[in-house]
Amino acid sequence: MLKEFYADLHIHIGRTEKGRAVKITGSKNMTLKNILETATSRKGLDLVGIIDCHSPEVIEELEQLIGEGKAKELSKGGVRYDKTTLIPGAEIEIYDENCHGPIHILAYFPSIEKMRAFSMWMSTLQKNIHLSSQRIYCDGRTLQRKVYELGGLFIPAHVFTPFKSLYGKGVKKSLNEVFDANLIDAIELGLSSDTYMVERMSELAPYTFVTNSDAHSLGKLAREYQKIRLADASFEELKKALHQKDGRSIVTNYGLNPLLGKYHESVCADCGERITEEGHTRCPFCGKNHLIKGVSKRIAELSSAPLAEVERPPYIHQVPLDFIPGIGPKTISKLLDNFGTEMNILHEASINELAAVIPEKLANMIHLARTGKLGITVGGGGVYGKIDVDGT
Structure with missing residues (x-):
């Protein structure tokens, strides 16, 4: 019997229990235990993706929780803590010769063993395996193949934000410039966009959209999330949902109205004025040329195709309590x-x-x-x- 579960698949760890920094910009109380406890007892999330599980000390903490009987690995993938299932993941930065700017991607794995193998492989291609979102010195397709070799999921992260994203600066027009389109499991939209804004981007038609918090503090968990139809909260069931198999699917995306996103409109980085007119290379208010292109403008540049006839779940513009x-x-x-x-x-x-x-x-x-x-x-x-x- 299929049931409905709430999932937030992009959550950062700020520090390990020993105090080592993982996501430097993350809150110090964003530890593995605090995230899991908040997700299960306060937020009511059934499925969480913690995307700093490549860090060796985080792997140790996961194994310790299991050894103490506070968590258990599931046969179908994931780690169950109380009422919440953790999907181990990693956020990685790509900037190879085919990129026009850095791109962040999310990789998820079914087990601690697979996560450890991926971490060890990445440690030969990164300068500091302990930190989150570090640049990997290989091309995008090589990274994709490694994720798939280990049975993982590959999802480009917050794909429209102006910095460190696929369409922000990473590619000029198409994801095929950097990635193998057949080795992408879903697309994470990010805080300044929604399903309706990208209906005319035909190359995204084959992919399921996910909406996640990218939480750097405990209060921001489930800032964006989704309701998913699954038989159980596990890695295998999540994979089926992303590919809409056997009745599994995303039922509803919940996210901020894109107007609330901090990169929705184009803005001058110097004076802070919003630039609503087209064609400006310099700020019409202060004359400086440090313009931050808004997500809405970037999507418009990429949306030349006819309206895609793709049936998607509703996207609810929900405002978090805080x-x-x-x-x-x-x-x-x-x-x-x-x-x-x-x-x-x-x-x-x-x-x-x-x-x-x-x-x-x-x-x-x-x-x-x-x-x-x-x-x-x-x-x-x-x-x-x-x-x-x-x-x-």
């Missing part, structure tokens, strides 16, 4: 005490049930947030958009 004005830690704590997890608050609790716990105005704000009806001030140039209560 983005909503007036809903702070105390209110969230009260909601968690009553409803258990954030997934329950966002998907199960009715507006009347919410209003019995918190003020009616805040309950209504949550209802508007989970239906994509809150007003928004557009983001760009590395600054997130904001909820505009007056514009709701």
